[in-house]
Amino acid sequence: MLAEWSLLGFLVPPLALPVLLALALYLLVKRLLTRLRLYHWFWHPLLLDVALYILLLWAVLSLSGALPIGDPATRG
Numbered sequence: 906m907l908a909e910w911s912l913l914g915f916l917v918p919p920l921a922l923p924v925l926l927a928l929a930l931y932l933l934v935k936r937l938l939t940r941l942r943l944y945h946w947f948w949h950p951l952l953l954d955v956a957l958y959i960l961l962l963w964a965v966l967s968l969s970g971a972l973p974i975g976d977p978a979t980r981g
Contacts, residue, residue, distance in 0.1 A: 912929060925963040934961070 909916040934939060940943055947953045966972045 923965045923971065924962065927958060927965045930961045930965070931958045 911917075929956075932951055935954065944950045944953075963972070
């Protein structure tokens with residue numbers, strides 16, 4: 906079980922840091938896509954935004970070791 910972190914008297918879940926990091930990366934990629942005018946190539950830009958954020962969150966969690974992907978110890 907993961908414990909919460911205390912930040913100025915508020916309890917913050919451990920997932921908050923990867924979520925904020927993925928959000929920052931998402932905003933950077935979105936700004937890049939907007940600046941390069943690539944959004945008009947997509948049928949539904951909002952679906953692209955959601956998928957992009959989910960992929961970035963997955964990447965942050967897997968690179969930080971929070972996801973047991975490819976770990977031989979977790980295989981049965």
